[in-house]
Amino acid sequence: MTIRNRAYIVGAYEHPTRKAPDKSVAQLHAESARGALADAGLTKDDVDGYFCAGDAPGMGPLSMVDYMNLKVRHVDATDIGGSSYLMLVAHAAEAIAMGKCSVALITLAGRPRSEGGMQVRAGNASQPDVQWEYPFGVTVANAYALCAMRHMHEYGTTSEQLAWVKVAASHHAQWNPHAMLRDVVTVEDVVNSPMVTDPLHRLDCCVISDGGGALVVVSPEIARSLSRPLVAVRGAGEAPKHTMAGGVDLTFSGGRWSGPIAFAEAGVKPSDIKYASIYDSFTITVVMQLEDIGFCEKGGGGRFVSDGNLISGVGKLPFNTDGGGLCNNHPANRGGITKVIEAVRQLRGEAHPKVQVPNCDLALAHGTGGLLGTRHGSATLVLERQ
Amino acid sequence: MSEHPTRAIPAPTPSPESQAFWEAARHEKFVLPRCSACGKTHWYPRAVCPHCFGDCDAWVEASGTGTIYSYSVMRRAPQPYAIAYVTLAEGPTMLTNLVGCDFDALRIGQSVRLQWVATEGGPPVPCFTPVE
Numbered sequence: 001m002t003i004r005n006r007a008y009i010v011g012a013y014e015h016p017t018r019k020a021p022d023k024s025v026a027q028l029h030a031e032s033a034r035g036a037l038a039d040a041g042l043t044k045d046d047v048d049g050y051f052c053a054g055d056a057p058g059m060g061p062l063s064m065v066d067y068m069n070l071k072v073r074h075v076d077a078t079d080i081g082g083s084s085y086l087m088l089v090a091h092a093a094e095a096i097a098m099g100k101c102s103v104a105l106i107t108l109a110g111r112p113r114s115e116g117g118m119q120v121r122a123g124n125a126s127q128p129d130v131q132w133e134y135p136f137g138v139t140v141a142n143a144y145a146l147c148a149m150r151h152m153h154e155y156g157t158t159s160e161q162l163a164w165v166k167v168a169a170s171h172h173a174q175w176n177p178h179a180m181l182r183d184v185v186t187v188e189d190v191v192n193s194p195m196v197t198d199p200l201h202r203l204d205c206c207v208i209s210d211g212g213g214a215l216v217v218v219s220p221e222i223a224r225s226l227s228r229p230l231v232a233v234r235g236a237g238e239a240p241k242h243t244m245a246g247g248v249d250l251t252f253s254g255g256r257w258s259g260p261i262a263f264a265e266a267g268v269k270p271s272d273i274k275y276a277s278i279y280d281s282f283t284i285t286v287v288m289q290l291e292d293i294g295f296c297e298k299g300g301g302g303r304f305v306s307d308g309n310l311i312s313g314v315g316k317l318p319f320n321t322d323g324g325g326l327c328n329n330h331p332a333n334r335g336g337i338t339k340v341i342e343a344v345r346q347l348r349g350e351a352h353p354k355v356q357v358p359n360c361d362l363a364l365a366h367g368t369g370g371l372l373g374t375r376h377g378s379a380t381l382v383l384e385r386q
Numbered sequence: 387m388s389e390h391p392t393r394a395i396p397a398p399t400p401s402p403e404s405q406a407f408w409e410a411a412r413h414e415k416f417v418l419p420r421c422s423a424c425g426k427t428h429w430y431p432r433a434v435c436p437h438c439f440g441d442c443d444a445w446v447e448a449s450g451t452g453t454i455y456s457y458s459v460m461r462r463a464p465q466p467y468a469i470a471y472v473t474l475a476e477g478p479t480m481l482t483n484l485v486g487c488d489f490d491a492l493r494i495g496q497s498v499r500l501q502w503v504a505t506e507g508g509p510p511v512p513c514f515t516p517v518e
């Protein structure tokens with residue numbers, strides 16, 4: 001049993017807003033859904049499966065199918081943080097392959113920029129880890145910084161190498177009129193930006209933006225009846241990773257497990273990939289994930305990303321050609337859906353001409369949700385233009 | 387050495403399975419859970435052993451010594467603080483804070499010892515300070 005070629009992404013839409021104090025979260029979900037369905041050439045009444053994650057307001061899928069007045073026969077709200085939407089594409093493909101639905105809608109939206117950004121929150125006291133971590137001031141940024149510090153210690157990774165990830169993202173963002181940060185930056189700009197939490201500087205961190213996105217995944221029969229390019233879900237993998245009962249190992253992410261599963265299902269290897277969307281919550285996130293899913297050896301990520309190797313038209317592995325979370329958009333503090341959307345643009349040949357990868361027929365999208373330094377969920381997708 | 391004052395630490399919210407830990411903490415006694423079935427310890431403390439699913443109903447006093455596995459100094463907080471993973475002599479690695487030290491002199495692999503730090507209205511929490 002496989003999802004390979006059993007489902008196609010026919011609709012993809014990134015909400016253009018980056019600050020939306022005048023819109024509700026449910027509204028941003030629905031506007032994103034409208035955009036993705038229009039992109040696919042479908043209507044809301046065609047949708048028979050709905051997929052969302054922890055950013056969906058209220059009772060998640062119940063609140064959202066009510067708000068959008070959808071009549072669906074399948075819902076899934078599995079939440080593994082910002083990478084959920086990569087995983088939900090796979091879950092949608094699984095549901096379609098099993099005949100549980102044939103037009104799956106996936107939405108994400110949120111307003112962290114309007115609502116005050118990222119703060120240390122007490123969380124739910126019933127969450128079993130909270131009493132052991134919240135008092136110590138764990139935030140998103142320092143949980144990733146712990147990984148970066150250990151990576152530098154183990155492998156000699158430098159701040160300058162991490163900076164190249166941001167430099168590459170900024171080269172791409174200059175061509176995206178919707179990107180929050182469009183100025184091209186240098187390695188020096190990154191390492192001289194204010195230290196947030198050692199060793200991560202301000203420019204090692206992604207933007208905080210309002211916004212949303214949506215995807216439409218359909219059966220092969222429906223995909224062929226539409227006029228959109230055929231973007232097949234060729235393989236997928238998912239893997240949670242955690243603190244391992246105290247056996248903490250910050251040197252790798254769940255991508256070590258989700259990547260090989262996805263490649264095996266797709267029947268391809270990392271060197272076959274023409275374009276990669278890699279979740280860039282922080283620069284270190286990209287370096288570790290590239291190692292874990294096999295684009296370079298463990299510990300070699302810093303060298304791999306250096307000297308423009310991730311810049312489209314310059315390096316060997318064009319990544320995040322929309323500018324990524326580091327420069328373009330990180331709606332709802334969750335960058336998973338924009339990773340899929342840009343991969344779809346690349347496979348369709350609809351990326352900006354300045355960053356479009358020639359003959360892009362095989363792409364990867366990979367993400368890490370939650371906190372890299374405590375517990376996180378990794379998800380990998382291999383997508384193919386047919 | 388320029389020591390940094392400790393920021394105000396919010397109180398932990400004990401759960402039924404962690405009452406014994408925090409009660410011991412009030413007496414500045416640092417204990418680790420030990421599984422009565424497999425004999426192993428773990429972190430963070432759970433009543434159901436994460437190694438074998440046995441009952442963890444015993445607590446053993448820990449040495450309070452360890453080494454820094456990783457750390458990060460949060461510079462953007464009103465009162466900067468050092469979050470860290472410390473690997474205890476007993477094996478588990480725990481999230482904590484490094485206190486009573488020069489943040490700029492911290493390094494991975496450094497030996498540390500336990501130092502209880504008061505919280506806002508709750509039991510003290512186990513932090514660590516570098517051993518000179």
